[in-house]
Amino acid sequence: MGLLCQRCLELLLDIVNFVKRLSSRIVERIKECMVLVRECCCMKPKSFKVRHLYEPVLPNHEKQAAQEFLNHLEAGLGERQLGKETLDALRILAFSENADLQQSAALYYLHMSQHMTAKLPQEFLEPYQALLQSSDLEVQQMSSLSLVNFLLEGYLNKELVVQVGLLEPVLELLESGDSAVQCNSCACIMMLAVSESNREAIGIAGGIRPLLTLAKSYDPRVQQNAVGAILNLTRSEHIKSILCRQGALPVLILLLQSPDSDIQYYSCASLGNIAANADHHEAMMEIGDKFLLRMLVSLMSSSVQKVSSQACLCLNNLASNAEIRTHIHALDIIHLLLILLNSSSKDVRQASITLLCTMTHPPGNMNAVLCKELLTHLVVLMQRERTNPVVVVHAACTIQNLSQSENIEVIIQSQCFEELLQALLDPNNEEETLQYLASCLSELAKHDITRECLIDKKDKGLIRCLVKLAGLVEHKELSFHAASVIKQLSHYGKISAELKFLIKDVQHYLMCFLSHPELRFQQLSIATLCTLSEDTEFSTVISQSQLKEQLEQLRKQTEDTQALLRLTLSQTESADSTK
Template structure:
């Protein structure tokens, strides 16, 4: 510091003279105020630790607690490890001003977290408040690590940790200058964020911004845990909005280039979760002029299976937009997807068929040549994963997406069509995959070539299966699509003869359809009855069943409705003419 100028010296002399005129009490108050200001944390640089010139005096009760604690440590972690005496000692040591005593308490918690096989009682969380806020770095490191261990093993209730007020000190540790403390505190947040209520609490307490800062850390452990915490936070719609507003999208997008596969996976999965909300798509795609799409396509070829599958799933969420699908076509994503259909990893196969299903959504530019190539690869997957509901559902959807008039013959001649029929007959398939298979067949049977193929097969098992599924009216969509296929085939004598053997089951589902509240079911039932009634045996059976009464009742209701409509129209017309 340089010498004071004459003017400043005069001012200081004036202050001294003024102070001398004040009472001694006021002077003492000024001294106390200055001392408090000097001791405030705002006067210290971040990460600066004041070197104490004295050791805090150990109080008698602290000495006694420390001695008892040492004696207890010598006996090992037996039944007394969670006793009231242990808790009392931990409280005293944790809230001591002596760093060595605090370290003893933190070390004990760390030891417990590594050897315990039971839940930590809630009352043992109280000393953590002091340990996490300790000014001693070793205490911070050990206490935060033990908290991570307890959470990781499931020995702590995650909601309770937040409820007792430990979230705030953990968030404060995110801004520590020590990478080990940062790493541990990020891991704590990552595990706490598994709970929905905790996610909201973390967002409210301002935990988003420091996590985004640490996601750019040069320490890969810190970076990995920070991005892992962000991933868990993206499971909340509200927190996703906060993340986007605070600049998470560019950070996560750049992290896709990380050399660490875990960081790639976490950031990719985070972006995938955010992309489930189409409101964020515009901002995601504006980063570097669709740079995100190029990075995700590149990651599809990753040798790390979880990264490859997650890239497909993220692209699938973004590809709900037709413009995105067109852009992906220019990046030659289809050939890459076809190669992934036969990958060694089940997750990769599932993710690739999911994206392929979205990419073939009309109006996709799929000519017969590309369609044939696609079906050639798809059949291998269908044969490998016959009982996998994800594969069955998306394979059926993909084939249905391809069912344009120019592709029907290619589809029918492919083995994929036979796999569809096998999927319908497979007793291991549940309602959802059966529904999508039946929907695909219903779409295909709108074409003559498909109907002729199925009639020539005269597959008795298929007809029985369709009738059975049509009768499962509690599964509305599955029942309707199965009945639709029957209707499409029922004009053939070959199929009609098989239906005669199942006439009671056919009458049952037609009866249910006639009484169904949805008009499409009634119309399908009536049109099927009209076709079947062309056969004398069917006509006779229908006339002798309750179907005839139901039809008459429906006819009467229709006539009554028409009469009311005519009346309403005539009254409206008379009012118009009066005006």
């Protein structure tokens, strides 16, 4: 080392003088510290072995639990898999502070979830509390995945999972920084939300906001499960309102543009459920100046059939609003719907006829040309789906919606009218389906051209069918509409002649109508009797039957009612005059 400069020498002299001025006590303390440092193990020769790693000492009960775990893995999932010994071992491992032991428990649950074929007992849910709340990422991943597997296979009661307190730790995992954990926890919420009570619990526990955040994740798996969970939550009216208040609508609408068809489907279905409540329509239309309608119409043409059908169903719920229906018409949707009626997918066909039925609801702006084109496509669907009640019902309602005066001739001359009559005569159709068919025919029968067409057919089977349906008074709407058609046709002598062969059945339903508590049934029965009485044979039969007695009783009741009305009116007038 070279000589020190003058400045450095002066500094060292200052230090020496400073040390000399220190008290003897401090000097002694410095010496003591130096001695301790020299005696430290780090100052020992290099040959001295030092343990650099901490090796935790496992308590005996944890050692036994770990050994039990190994034994079970070696034995496989036999009869002992759900025994008390297994449960005790899992409890110890799960609640251990040792991450390796927790991983062992999580791995065992994962192994069980992939190989079990029986329900998981309630007591086996207890270790999940510790595993889901573990600070070890692998434990979180494995335990959340095993819970997903158990729920997916139906080996866990969904309400029980929430009741034992596992909802909160699952919701906490939604905010994990790991995409696998987020994915699994979203999947858990999606399956738990199948239950109505669980949906309410998820809303109360604050699970909606983190799900909306994850619905915007860059990981498509996380997005899928998050939006799938939101879809199940939208099956609750209360939760739908919370979702809308917390900003779900813009998120779901933007997700309609996702390149992932599953995300498109979940988003579309969620919006459809929300749109089922008309209170949300205004808010849905405000986003992007009816951007939702344009996106849904675009998705109707999707090559993914479930997306196409769901877009139709969402639009159908929105189209229940007459103002929104007008906006949808402006997007030239009818021609697109006519194409979808011939789709290779049954779901798409059903969804498109459902939306078409709603879009033709008056005022549907259907001129004769468009009506004829629509009927041409509709008949193909009716012939293809004769046994499908969804198609038959909505086809009948669509024809009824089109039955304005300017379209009646086009309807009657179309093959759709023939298909309508054949469906009414089909014994395989249920009462609900027949109700809509009879309602449509009743509406059409108000027009002369329809009645003339039915008379010219001389279809005895149709008359017998109508009388039979009119007698089904326990299905009052079906009965009423069938009887209305009979009343419309009874003006014609030829129909009266056919009814003579069924006079007992006609008397039966007319008697039921006269004693019916609803006034419209009584009025229809009386109007039908008036028409039938124009025929001498019918008049004779009526005069000799209980119908005459029932009519007389009804007349007396009417007179008594009129007398009471007159009395009430006169008293009211007297009271007014004394004021």
